Amino acid sequence: xxxxxxxxxxxxxxxxxxxxxxxxxxxxxxxxxxxxxxxxxxxxxxxxxxxxxxxxxxxxxxxxxxxxxxxxxxxxxxxxxxxxxxxxxxxxxxxxxxxxxxxxxxxxxxxxxxxxxxxxxxxxxxxxxxxxxxxxxxxxxxxxxxxxxxxxxxxxxxxxxxxxxxxxxxxxxxxxxxxxxxxxxxxxxxxxxxxxxxxxxxxxxxxxxxxxxxxxxxxxxxxxxxxxxxxxxxxxxxxx
Amino acid sequence: xxxxxxxxxxxxxxxxxxxxxxxxxxxxxxxxxxxxxxxxxxxxxxxxxxxxxxxxxxxxxxxxxxxxxxxxxxxxxxxxxxxxxxxxxxxxxxxxxxxxxxxxxxxxxxxxxxxxxxxxxxxxxxxxxxxxxxxxxxxxxxxxxxxxxxxxxxxxxxxxxxxxxxxxxxxxxxxxxxxxxxxxxxxxxxxxxxxxxxxxxxxxxxxxxxxxxxxxxxxxxxxxxxxxxxxxxxxxxxxxxxxxxxxxxx
Ligand code: HEM
Ligand code: SF4
Ligand code: FES
Numbered sequence: 384x385x386x387x388x389x390x391x392x393x394x395x396x397x398x399x400x401x402x403x404x405x406x407x408x409x410x411x412x413x414x415x416x417x418x419x420x421x422x423x424x425x426x427x428x429x430x431x432x433x434x435x436x437x438x439x440x441x442x443x444x445x446x447x448x449x450x451x452x453x454x455x456x457x458x459x460x461x462x463x464x465x466x467x468x469x470x471x472x473x474x475x476x477x478x479x480x481x482x483x484x485x486x487x488x489x490x491x492x493x494x495x496x497x498x499x500x501x502x503x504x505x506x507x508x509x510x511x512x513x514x515x516x517x518x519x520x521x522x523x524x525x526x527x528x529x530x531x532x533x534x535x536x537x538x539x540x541x542x543x544x545x546x547x548x549x550x551x552x553x554x555x556x557x558x559x560x561x562x563x564x565x566x567x568x569x570x571x572x573x574x575x576x577x578x579x580x581x582x583x584x585x586x587x588x589x590x591x592x593x594x595x596x597x598x599x600x601x602x603x604x605x606x607x608x609x610x611x612x613x614x615x616x617x618x619x620x621x622x623x
Numbered sequence: 624x625x626x627x628x629x630x631x632x633x634x635x636x637x638x639x640x641x642x643x644x645x646x647x648x649x650x651x652x653x654x655x656x657x658x659x660x661x662x663x664x665x666x667x668x669x670x671x672x673x674x675x676x677x678x679x680x681x682x683x684x685x686x687x688x689x690x691x692x693x694x695x696x697x698x699x700x701x702x703x704x705x706x707x708x709x710x711x712x713x714x715x716x717x718x719x720x721x722x723x724x725x726x727x728x729x730x731x732x733x734x735x736x737x738x739x740x741x742x743x744x745x746x747x748x749x750x751x752x753x754x755x756x757x758x759x760x761x762x763x764x765x766x767x768x769x770x771x772x773x774x775x776x777x778x779x780x781x782x783x784x785x786x787x788x789x790x791x792x793x794x795x796x797x798x799x800x801x802x803x804x805x806x807x808x809x810x811x812x813x814x815x816x817x818x819x820x821x822x823x824x825x826x827x828x829x830x831x832x833x834x835x836x837x838x839x840x841x842x843x844x845x846x847x848x849x850x851x852x853x854x855x856x857x858x859x860x861x862x863x864x865x866x867x868x869x870x871x872x873x
Binding site: 392393395397466469470472473474475476477478479480481482483486487488491576579580583584585586587590593 | 629631640642692694695696700721723726727728729792794795796797827828830831834835836837838839840841842843846847854855857858859860861862863864865868
């Protein structure tokens with residue numbers, strides 16, 4: 384493939400879309416595993432979560448992965464935008480009647496809209512937690528669960544998260560919880576098409592594995608966003 | 624049956640075009656959609672006006688000419704059929720039917736419902752062939768053993784009639800189903816193997832040049848295709864192109 388074709392050809396754009404999209408699916412699994420630790424209760428849970436947060440911001444291997452993630456999101460969003468614009472241009476005059484619901488799913492036709500919602504969510508989400516953890520003023524955890532003084536105090540991300548979804552601490556906690564859950568619904572729809580579409584773009588959704596990928600995609604698109612969404616709901620209701 | 628038709632009228636590529644209303648009466652439910660269009664045109668001609676231009680040829684579902692976007696679907700509401708195979712019994716007395724041309728930048732309107740689909744021809748010319756010597760000493764095809772499964776898949780792909788319904792129905796006006804069928808019918812057979820790499824590269828390059836959109840795997844094409852060409856072919860084209868891109872010299 385000539386160097387320009389790597390970016391320009393319609394199929395190459397889809398390979399990139401697919402590769403970055405699937406990488407982001409793997410990222411979601413990792414992120415989910417981290418978030419689920421918020422279900423651990425008491426001082427032990429807090430300590431565990433803060434140690435995990437520290438590991439995630441300092442470990443060099445994780446650093447590398449995080450840069451790959453930022454790049455993937457950026458590339459995925461730009462490539463997706465290009466695809467959407469080009470595809471609009473490919474039909475300059477619209478049909479008076481277009482019965483798309485007869486032959487395709489709503490999600491498959493609205494990946495650009497869903498993606499834009501996700502981008503807005505990612506930016507807000509990173510402002511709320513990631514930016515605070517990196518540059519903001521953080522409460523510190525100074526003692527471990529047994530009450531021993533820590534040699535090096537830990538940034539208390541656990542407290543930031545708990546407070547964020549606590550109506551007594553954050554007047555927008557209810558709104559934040561609702562928007563978070565809605566964003567997870569958007570991810571669910573994005574993945575209900577995106578997961579199997581990514582395999583199709585690589586030519587892998589075929590033969591006997593084709594059906595398996597369709598089923599796996601449905602399961603992934605429901606289970607992963609649902610688990611993400613339960614966490615803020617849980618944090619809100621135990622504190623409300 | 625009495626029907627109201629909203630037909631796209633456009634006098635040449637530079638005209639803006641508009642939907643015009645017509646009434647047709649006493650349409651038999653056993654007529655094909657094209658026969659109903661003939662009745663409409665007779666009526667228009669008697670009034671001394673310009674009949675609706677539309678493409679048609681075989682009227683038996685094999686030539687792919689009869690491009691009409693009917694009530695929001697390519698070739699109308701039926702599955703696995705062309706417009707000439709659509710019967711009026713599909714509709715009800717008193718219905719309003721919208722009839723539009725294929726709409727895509729790559730298929731410009733020539734007049735009314737007739738579009739220029741020569742973009743497909745140029746894609747075929749870019750690589751959708753096998754360069755064999757036909758000077759009289761051609762090998763008998765039956766002398767080449769081909770697995771039944773491959774032969775069946777190649778045959779299924781080869782049933783594509785180049786109608787363009789896949790492009791018309793795709794929200795992106797993508798030609799992937801057509802191109803993938805044309806690549807598959809040759810890639811699956813030993814005769815097509817020597818030119819496999821250049822074929823995939825050149826046909827996709829031409830497809831992009833013609834201004835078709837990018838496939839986003841909505842799957843609408845497979846549903847609306849009169850020959851029910853499978854999305855498996857698009858998966859195969861994605862593999863063929865990836866393989867050819869990684870190793871263009873093979
Ligand atoms: C965690 C976040 C995200 C994940 C896991 C994800 C995953 C995916 C996957 C797997 C695909 C299918 C790729 C293919 O069809 O080959 C896809 C498609 C798409 N994504 Fe995302 N995505 C995410 C965020 C975004 C964002 C932020 C945007 C844009 C602003 C976006 C825009 C799109 C668009 C437009 C498509 C359709 C492209 C196509 O079907 O050709 N996505 N996404
Ligand atoms: S793939 Fe189907 S819809 Fe597309 S041109 Fe061929 S026969 Fe027509
Ligand atoms: S007129 Fe030939 S397929 Fe309809």
